[in-house]
Amino acid sequence: MTERPAAGDAVPRRRYFSLWFELLRLSWRRAPWLTACQFVIPALMVAAVAGSALALRGAVDSALRGAGGPAVAWAVGAGLAGTALMVLGAFDINTAGILIGKVAVLDVNPRVYGDIATLEGLEHLERTDYLDRLTVVRNSAWESVLSLWSANGVLFAVLELVVTLFLLGTVNPYLLLLLVFAALPLWFDQRGTRAIIRAETATAAPFRLQRELFDLGTDAAAGKEIRVSGAGAELARRQAAAWNEAMAGRYRARLAAALWKLGGWSVFTLGFGAGLALIVVQVRRGDGSPGDIVLAITVAASLRQSVFTGVHYTTNVARAGRLIEPYLWLRDYAAAARAEDPGTRPAPERLREGITLDNVSYRYPGAARPALDGVSVHLPAGSVVALVGEYGSGKTTLVKLLCKFYRPSGGTVSIDGTDLAELDTELWRAWSSAAFQDFGRFRTTLGESIGLGDLPHARDVRRIRRAVAAADAGAFVAALPDGLDTELSRRFGGVDLSEGQWQKVALARASMRPGPLLFVLDEPTASLDASSEQQIFERYMARAREIAARTGAVTVIVTHRFSTATGADLILTLERGRLVEAGTHDELVALEGGRYADLYGIQAAAYSA
Numbered sequence: 001m002t003e004r005p006a007a008g009d010a011v012p013r014r015r016y017f018s019l020w021f022e023l024l025r026l027s028w029r030r031a032p033w034l035t036a037c038q039f040v041i042p043a044l045m046v047a048a049v050a051g052s053a054l055a056l057r058g059a060v061d062s063a064l065r066g067a068g069g070p071a072v073a074w075a076v077g078a079g080l081a082g083t084a085l086m087v088l089g090a091f092d093i094n095t096a097g098i099l100i101g102k103v104a105v106l107d108v109n110p111r112v113y114g115d116i117a118t119l120e121g122l123e124h125l126e127r128t129d130y131l132d133r134l135t136v137v138r139n140s141a142w143e144s145v146l147s148l149w150s151a152n153g154v155l156f157a158v159l160e161l162v163v164t165l166f167l168l169g170t171v172n173p174y175l176l177l178l179l180v181f182a183a184l185p186l187w188f189d190q191r192g193t194r195a196i197i198r199a200e201t202a203t204a205a206p207f208r209l210q211r212e213l214f215d216l217g218t219d220a221a222a223g224k225e226i227r228v229s230g231a232g233a234e235l236a237r238r239q240a241a242a243w244n245e246a247m248a249g250r251y252r253a254r255l256a257a258a259l260w261k262l263g264g265w266s267v268f269t270l271g272f273g274a275g276l277a278l279i280v281v282q283v284r285r286g287d288g289s290p291g292d293i294v295l296a297i298t299v300a301a302s303l304r305q306s307v308f309t310g311v312h313y314t315t316n317v318a319r320a321g322r323l324i325e326p327y328l329w330l331r332d333y334a335a336a337a338r339a340e341d342p343g344t345r346p347a348p349e350r351l352r353e354g355i356t357l358d359n360v361s362y363r364y365p366g367a368a369r370p371a372l373d374g375v376s377v378h379l380p381a382g383s384v385v386a387l388v389g390e391y392g393s394g395k396t397t398l399v400k401l402l403c404k405f406y407r408p409s410g411g412t413v414s415i416d417g418t419d420l421a422e423l424d425t426e427l428w429r430a431w432s433s434a435a436f437q438d439f440g441r442f443r444t445t446l447g448e449s450i451g452l453g454d455l456p457h458a459r460d461v462r463r464i465r466r467a468v469a470a471a472d473a474g475a476f477v478a479a480l481p482d483g484l485d486t487e488l489s490r491r492f493g494g495v496d497l498s499e500g501q502w503q504k505v506a507l508a509r510a511s512m513r514p515g516p517l518l519f520v521l522d523e524p525t526a527s528l529d530a531s532s533e534q535q536i537f538e539r540y541m542a543r544a545r546e547i548a549a550r551t552g553a554v555t556v557i558v559t560h561r562f563s564t565a566t567g568a569d570l571i572l573t574l575e576r577g578r579l580v581e582a583g584t585h586d587e588l589v590a591l592e593g594g595r596y597a598d599l600y601g602i603q604a605a606a607y608s609a
Contacts, residue, residue, distance in 0.1 A: 016151075016324060019144075019324060019327075020148045020151055023108075023144070023145055023148040026103050026107045026108070027099060027103050027145075030099075030103050030106060030107060031098075031102055034098060034099040034102075037092075038096060038099065038152060041091060042152070042153070043156070043159075044084070044088055045085055045088045045156075045160075046159055048081045048084045048085040048088065050163050050167065051078075052078050052081035052085065053164075053167055054167070055074045055075070055077035055081055056074070056078045058071075058074035058077075100146055103145045104141035104142045104144070104145045108145060109141045112137065112140075115334040119334060119338070120338075120342070120405075121337070121404070121406055122400065122405045122406065123406060130330070132201065132204035132205055133201070133330055134326075135208045135211075136200060136201060136204055136322060136323060137326050137327045140323040140327065143320050143323050144324060146316060146320065147317050147323075147324060150313040150314075150317045150320065151313070153310075153316075154310055154313045154317065157310035158310065180271070181267060181268045181270075181272065184264050184267045184268060188260040188264030188267075189261050189264060189314060189318070190314065191257075192256060192258070192261055193315060193321070194321075196254060196257050197318070197319075197321050197322040197325065198253070199249045199252070199253035199254075200253075203246040203247075203249040203250055206242045206243075206245040207242075207243075209242040210239050210240075210242035210246060213238055213239035213242060214239050216235065217235045340407075343421055343422045343424050343428075344422075345418060345423050345424060346424060346427050347423050347427045347428045348415065348517070349551070350551050350552050351381035351415070351416060351551065352381055352552060353380075353381055353416045353417060354378060354380040354416070354554055355378075355402065355413065355414070355415055355554050356377075356378045356414040356417075357412075357413055357414075358376055358411050358414065359374050359375070359376050359410065359411035360372055360375045360398075360401065360408045360410070360411035361375070361410040361577075363409050369577065370409065371577050372394045372397050372401070372408075372578075373576075374411070374578065375577075375579045376411075376579070377572060377579055379556070380569070381552035381553075382548035382549070382552050382553065382554070383554055383555070383569040383570055384541065384548075384567070384568045384570075385554060385556050385557070385570045386558075386572070387556065387558045387572050387574060388560070388565055388571060388596065389599075390575070393574040393575050393576060393577065394574045395574055396437070396522055396558060397577075398574070399436075399556060401413055402420075402518060402556065403429070403432060403434060403518070404429070407421060415428075415517075431517040432517065432518040433511070433512070433518075433519050433520070434510055434518075434520035435510035435521050436506070436520075436522045436523075437523035437558075439503065440506070442488070444487075444488065445482075445484065445485050445486060445488065445494075446477065446480065446485070446486050446488055447464055447484035449488060449505055450464050450467055450468065450509050450512065451512065453509035453510055453512030453513065454512035454513045463512060463514075464484060465484075466511070467508040467511040470508065470511040470543060472536050473501075473508050476501050476504065503524070506524075507521075507524055507536065511543070514547075515547060516547065516551070517552070517554070519543075519547060519553055519554070519555040519556070520555075520556050520558075521555070521556070521557045522558040523559060523560065524536070524557075540557075541567055562599060566585040567585075568584075570583070571583060571588055571596065573588065580595050581595055588600075
C-alpha cells in the first residue's frame with residue numbers, strides 16, 4: 001500500500017522535470033505546430049541578436065574605412081535583424097499565450113478537478129493539509145503550464161547569454177567575467193522567490209478563512225440572518241483580520257525577495273559598467289576598432305536584456321513552484337489513495353443476508369474521541385433501519401461508512417459476508433442511492449439536477465418524472481416556468497428554489513435508481529413542513545418495501561424526529577459513537593430507563609404541548 005504524503009513532505013526538484021515533460025507531451029498532442037513554434041522562434045531570436053550586433057560593427061568599421069557600399073549593406077542587415085527580433089518577439093508571445101490557454105483549460109484543469117472529485121472517499125476534503133494546498137492550487141492550471149515554457153525561456157536565455165559572451169570574448173577575454181555578474185541576479189532572485197513560496201503555503205489557512213468570510217458576507221441566503229443579527233460589521237472585522245494575518249507573512253516574504261533582487265541587480269550593474277570601461281580603454285590604446293565599441297555596447301545591452309529575460313523566466317518558474325509543489329503533493333495523495341486496495345469484487349445483484357458491522361470504529365483525523373466506537377450490529381436484508389440519537393452521536397458517520405466514503409479505523413463492514421473494502425467502490429455505489437441532509441444544489445436545469453442521480457438514465461424523462469412523484473415534488477415542478485427545463489439559479493436566468501424545494505429535488509435525485517441494495521435517507525425531510533414530511537415518509541416507506549421485495553435492499557433512515565422511526569423494522573440508538581440500544585419501536589419503548597424511551601417521551605411531550 002502506498003503511503004499518503006504527510007503535511008510537511010517536500011517535493012524533490014527532479015519532479016519538476018517530470019511534470020514539465022508530461023506538460024510538453026500534452027502540448028504536442030494538443031497543438032503540435034504551436035509547440036514547435038516555442039522552440040523555433042526563440043532560436044531565431046538568438047540568431048537575430050547576434051546578427052544585429054555583428055552587422056552594426058561591420059557598418060561602423062566599413063564607414064570609417066570609407067567603404068560606402070559595404071557600410072550600407074551592413075546597416076541594412078542590422079535593420080533587418082532588429083525588425084526580425086521585434087516581429088519574432090510579438091509572434092512568440094501570441095503563440096505561447098494561445099498554447100498555454102489550450103493546454104491549461106482542456107488538459108490540466110480536468111486533471112486537477114478529477115483528482116479532487118473522483119477519489120472514492122471524503123477524508124481528503126476534511127484534512128487541513130489537503131485543503132491548504134487546494135487553496136493554493138485552485139485555478140492554477142495556466143501558471144502550471146506557463147512554468148514549462150518559462151523553463152524553456154530560461155534555456156534560450158542561457159543560450160543567448162552564451163552567444164553574447166562569445167561575441168564579447170572576441171573583443172576581450174576578460175569580458176567573459178560578466179557571466180559571473182549575470183548569474184548573481186538569478187541566484188539572488190531564486191532565494192527571494194523560495195521565501196515567497198514558503199510564505200504562501202504557510203498562510204493558506206487564514207487566506208482560505210478570509211475568502212470564506214467574504215463569500216459568507218456577500219451570500220444572499222446568509223445576508224438575511226446577518227442583517228437581522230447585525231453581525232455584518234463583526235464578519236467584516238474578522239475577514240479583515242484574517243486577510244491581514246495572511247498578508248503580513250506574504251508581505252514580509254515579498255519585501256525580503258525585493259531586497260534580494262535589488263542586491264543581485266546592483267552587483268550586475270557594477271560589473272556591466274566595469275566591462276564597458278575596459279572596452280573604451282582598450283580602443284583608446286589602439287587594441288581595437290570603434291566597431292568593437294559599438295559591438296560591445298550592443299552586445300552588453302543585449303546581455304543585460306538576456307539576464308533580465310532570464311531572471312523574468314526564472315521568477316516565473318520559481319513562482320510556479322508555489323503551485324507545482326502543492327499540485328504534485330495533491331497528485332501524490334490521490335495516487336496513494338487510489339492504491340489503497342480499492343477492491344475488485346463485484347457487488348451482489350441482490351442482498352440475501354444483509355449488512356453486518358463487526359466492532360466498527362472510526363476516528364476523524366485530529367479528533368479527540370472516535371465518532372464511532374465498537375459498533376456491532378446486523379442489518380437484515382430487506383429491512384428498514386432507523387438511526388436515532390442526539391447530535392454528534394455518530395449517525396451520519398455510520399452512513400458514510402456504509403456508503404464507503406470512509407474506511408473503518410477498526411472492525412469491518414460486510415455485505416452478505418464480504419468485507420465492503422473488498423467490493424469495487426464504483427459498483428457498490430452503482431447499487432446505492434442516498435439523500436443527505438447536506439445535499440448538493442446543482443445549478444443546472446431541474447431535469448438535469450434530478451437525472452444526476454442515475455447518470456446512465458439522466459435524460460430519461462419518464463424515469464425523472466417517476467422520481468419527482470416519489471419525492472412528492474410534482475406540484476412545485478408544475479409551477480415552475482419551464483417545468484423540468486427550468487434553470488435553477490437567477491444568476492443564469494432561472495429561478496431560485498426554497499430550502500424545502502431543494503430538499504425535494506435531492507429526494508427525487510435519490511429516487512432515480514429503481515433497485516438499489518442500499519437506500520439511505522439522512523435527515524431527508526429536515527427542511528419540510530410536518531404535513532409534507534409525513535406524506536414523503538409514507539411514500540418512502542412504501543418504496544423501501546417495494547425495493548426490498550425485488551433486491552433485498554436495506555433502507556437506512558437517519559432522523560431526529562422519532563415519529564418517523566416507529567415504522568422501522570430495526571431502530572439503532574447511538575450515543576457518543578456507541579450503539580446503546582437496538583430493537584423495534586415497541587421493544588425499545590418497553591425498556592425501563594432506556595435511552596430511546598426517554599428521548600421518544602421527551603419529543604412526544606414537546607409535540608403534544
